[in-house]
Amino acid sequence: MSLTTGQVIGGHYEVISLLGGGGFGETYLARDLHLPDRPNRVIKRLSPRVQEASVLKVSRRLFETEAQVLYRLGTHPQIPQLFAHFEEAAEFYLVQEYINGRDLSHELLRGKPWEQFTVAILLQNILTILSFVHQNHVIHRDIKPENIIRRRDGQIFLIDFGVVKEIANSTAIATGEELTNLTVGIGTPGYMPSEQAHGEPRFASDIYAIGMIGIQALTGIMPSHLGKDENLEILWRQHAPQIYPELADILSRMVKFDFRQRYASADTAYEAIKNFCDRFPISNVSHNLSTIQISSHEEIANQASTHLKAASPSNQPSSNRPTPIDRHMDRSNGNLAIPATNLASNPSANPFTNSTDNPNTSPSVILQHFRPWHIGLGIVTIGAIIITAMILLMGESPKPANVASDAEQQEKALTDQTSSAQSSQNDRNPQNSNLVNGNSDASAKFILVKEIGNSGGTVASNDNIYGVSLSPDGKTLAIGTSNQNIELWDFQTNQILQTFRGHKGRVYDVFFSPDGTKLVSGSDNREAIIWDVKTGRILANLEGHQERVYTTIFSPDGKMVASSSSDSTIRIWDVETGKQRQLLSEKSWVYDVSFSADSKLLVSGSKDGAIRIWDVASGKVLKTIVERGSAVRSIVYSYDNKLIASAMEDNTVRLWNVSTGQQDVLTGHTNEVHIVAFSKGDRLLASAGADKSIKIWSVKDKTLIQTLTGHDRGVSSVDFSDDVSSLVSGSLDGKVKVWQRSRK
Numbered sequence: 001m002s003l004t005t006g007q008v009i010g011g012h013y014e015v016i017s018l019l020g021g022g023g024f025g026e027t028y029l030a031r032d033l034h035l036p037d038r039p040n041r042v043i044k045r046l047s048p049r050v051q052e053a054s055v056l057k058v059s060r061r062l063f064e065t066e067a068q069v070l071y072r073l074g075t076h077p078q079i080p081q082l083f084a085h086f087e088e089a090a091e092f093y094l095v096q097e098y099i100n101g102r103d104l105s106h107e108l109l110r111g112k113p114w115e116q117f118t119v120a121i122l123l124q125n126i127l128t129i130l131s132f133v134h135q136n137h138v139i140h141r142d143i144k145p146e147n148i149i150r151r152r153d154g155q156i157f158l159i160d161f162g163v164v165k166e167i168a169n170s171t172a173i174a175t176g177e178e179l180t181n182l183t184v185g186i187g188t189p190g191y192m193p194s195e196q197a198h199g200e201p202r203f204a205s206d207i208y209a210i211g212m213i214g215i216q217a218l219t220g221i222m223p224s225h226l227g228k229d230e231n232l233e234i235l236w237r238q239h240a241p242q243i244y245p246e247l248a249d250i251l252s253r254m255v256k257f258d259f260r261q262r263y264a265s266a267d268t269a270y271e272a273i274k275n276f277c278d279r280f281p282i283s284n285v286s287h288n289l290s291t292i293q294i295s296s297h298e299e300i301a302n303q304a305s306t307h308l309k310a311a312s313p314s315n316q317p318s319s320n321r322p323t324p325i326d327r328h329m330d331r332s333n334g335n336l337a338i339p340a341t342n343l344a345s346n347p348s349a350n351p352f353t354n355s356t357d358n359p360n361t362s363p364s365v366i367l368q369h370f371r372p373w374h375i376g377l378g379i380v381t382i383g384a385i386i387i388t389a390m391i392l393l394m395g396e397s398p399k400p401a402n403v404a405s406d407a408e409q410q411e412k413a414l415t416d417q418t419s420s421a422q423s424s425q426n427d428r429n430p431q432n433s434n435l436v437n438g439n440s441d442a443s444a445k446f447i448l449v450k451e452i453g454n455s456g457g458t459v460a461s462n463d464n465i466y467g468v469s470l471s472p473d474g475k476t477l478a479i480g481t482s483n484q485n486i487e488l489w490d491f492q493t494n495q496i497l498q499t500f501r502g503h504k505g506r507v508y509d510v511f512f513s514p515d516g517t518k519l520v521s522g523s524d525n526r527e528a529i530i531w532d533v534k535t536g537r538i539l540a541n542l543e544g545h546q547e548r549v550y551t552t553i554f555s556p557d558g559k560m561v562a563s564s565s566s567d568s569t570i571r572i573w574d575v576e577t578g579k580q581r582q583l584l585s586e587k588s589w590v591y592d593v594s595f596s597a598d599s600k601l602l603v604s605g606s607k608d609g610a611i612r613i614w615d616v617a618s619g620k621v622l623k624t625i626v627e628r629g630s631a632v633r634s635i636v637y638s639y640d641n642k643l644i645a646s647a648m649e650d651n652t653v654r655l656w657n658v659s660t661g662q663q664d665v666l667t668g669h670t671n672e673v674h675i676v677a678f679s680k681g682d683r684l685l686a687s688a689g690a691d692k693s694i695k696i697w698s699v700k701d702k703t704l705i706q707t708l709t710g711h712d713r714g715v716s717s718v719d720f721s722d723d724v725s726s727l728v729s730g731s732l733d734g735k736v737k738v739w740q741r742s743r744k
């Protein structure tokens with residue numbers, strides 16, 4: 001007989017409602033009357049079918065054993081905690097933590113495939129939990145979307161261990177060859193491999209189930225609707241033609257018919273996905289004023305290694321169960337797994353719509369992110385400002401440690417300023433024609449003067465900066481962050497001015513309109529948004545991209561926005577109406593685009609190496625400069641439109657002559673180059689990327705002037721101030737550095 005609402009069991013658990021019932025009993029939502037705030041609990045009732053004393057004795061022993069396993073498993077931050085177990089009236093009860101959220105079946109919608117890196121992150125997340133489960137000698141045996149709950153704050157939980165059994169044979173565990181005798185009938189068709197269906201589940205059976213969830217996410221097709229080939233392998237790849245073959249290979253291996261051909265452990269499957277993410281960074285883009293780079297592998301590695309550490313049994317003794325604060329901190333990892341598709345199509349599924357639930361916004365959590373070194377950083381920053389001020393007063397230039405000696409070898413740089421460049425600068429932004437052109441000093445160099453955004457904002461130490469953009473008047477700095485926020489900072493006083501909240505994914509790009517009144521931004525959640533800078537109001541949601549948006553830029557006339565995406569399209573939008581004007585189709589991810597000064601042309605750079613010039617009005621390709629080659633991470637028109645600079649994955653920077661197609665190859669970076677930016681007037685070119693350095697080049701001489709070092713991770717974005725007195729750099733290290741040009 002079922003329990004009824006209001007019934008109290010175990011002396012203090014009051015039944016609220018029936019959540020469900022499986023072959024082993026029922027599951028109820030209840031509240032604990034003994035605790036002050038009467039917290040919700042999940043109660044599982046296991047009813048032995050036979051009430052004979054001898055059978056009950058065996059059942060009791062099994063229940064006791066299983067409860068001990070569940071206590072252990074519940075020490076993982078992504079598995080519900082087991083609070084109690086008891087027997088009442090010959091029935092067995094488990095009292096578990098209630099996970100307030102929705103299971104993944106609400107996100108894995110038919111016909112709505114997820115973006116591949118979102119899937120990769122989700123799989124890594126689940127595999128880290130599975131690693132912990134397997135280290136505890138447990139095969140879950142029923143991993144499916146219904147048994148993965150996403151809590152309201154975004155964290156993923158693996159549930160339904162009612163069917164798990166401890167595996168006795170520990171020697172077999174190491175080989176992955178163990179059997180268990182309590183398995184028949186457990187599992188769900190579609191997610192259950194053949195060996196499990198035949199009563200012989202293995203650790204690799206759980207890997208199969210996770211692989212099938214990945215395939216479901218990538219194809220939008222229910223596993224039971226997928227066919228099999230003559231070798232009984234799942235036929236699925238043709239349903240996800242857009243994904244990297246390398247990722248497809250990993251998924252195919254996870255779901256191999258023969259369990260011996262699957263990954264040997266959750267850890268090895270996890271490693272394979274991690275390596276994939278390392279090899280294929282999500283995106284890197286740049287444009288003519290502000291530039292961005294997304295190198296998700298670094299984040300994924302960090303997040304996942306955090307999970308793996310947490311997953312290690314030695315790190316998870318029950319006495320060390322994460323505190324509520326730990327769990328808050330852990331939430332940010334779960335956040336990344338939110339499917340773009342789902343969030344866009346089903347806003348109610350967004351666990352962050354309730355801002356009070358977002359741990360990143362609560363002062364206590366911001367305080368949690370505060371570290372002693374922030375004080376040190378503040379002192380260093382203040383010191384740097386004072387020293388710089390003294391230097392400027394005395395007309396002296398320091399030789400900071402982070403300015404490489406090659407800068408000194410390039411003393412002759414920054415010469416030969418051409419008047420044509422000056423006039424093109426003025427053409428491009430007439431209201432700025434009286435700006436001082438900082439290039440008149442032939443020996444000027446950039447030195448680090450301060451860092452922005454380290455206190456008072458929302459950026460935590462493990463967040464990444466993807467985009468920086470200086471307003472045309474040089475007073476405001478916009479920062480696009482991995483925590484989904486855009487921050488506006490007073491560039492002079494280093495005070496935060498505003499935080500724009502509205503993106504539901506990592507903000508990959510930010511860009512001011514030419515008059516500085518608007519900002520456009522793009523995110524990995526397919527969004528592009530135009531904001532009113534003064535009020536922070538959303539002026540337009542630019543809806544259409546099917547995958548992450550790498551670049552969002554205004555045309556120099558301020559009338560259009562161009563956006564580029566991993567959906568292999570470039571879209572041109574009307575700023576006034578927010579409507580799409582043009583859809584330009586590429587053959588692979590478009591990392592970056594840049595407008596010509598007259599707003600009539602657009603140059604694009606893509607993952608397959610294609611560099612094309614498009615006619616904005618007609619949407620036609622006017623010229624293909626390169627058809628295939630090294631991936632182009634960033635592309636930018638010079639202000640006089642005579643040159644195009646590109647940042648390449650082959651560690652080079654290239655300068656293309658637009659009329660002849662000839663190129664100069666600038667070498668010096670020791671890793672992928674992710675961004676390039678011309679200074680106004682086209683005398684300087686800044687490049688930066690995975691080698692953590694920023695290089696300043698003389699455009700005329702094609703020589704290296706200076707190398708700026710100091711960032712701890714890849715540099716994602718750079719922007720010159722219009723008067724070329726400052727250079728701002730943002731990095732995956734979560735820092736924004738300001739480099740000022742000083743007289744020597």
Ligand SMILES: Nc1ncnc2c1ncn2[C@@H]1O[C@H](COP(=O)(O)OP(=O)(O)OP(=O)(O)O)[C@@H](O)[C@H]1O
Nearest residue numbers: 019020021022023027042080096097098099159160
């Ligand atoms: N710890 C939990 N927190 C929140 N909801 C839970 C928790 N455990 C189970 N649920 C929810 O309770 C419902 C019933 O769960 P249960 O585990 O009994 O699954 P079932 O599918 O009905 O049975 P079976 O165990 O046979 O799979 C499901 O909707 C599940 O999402």
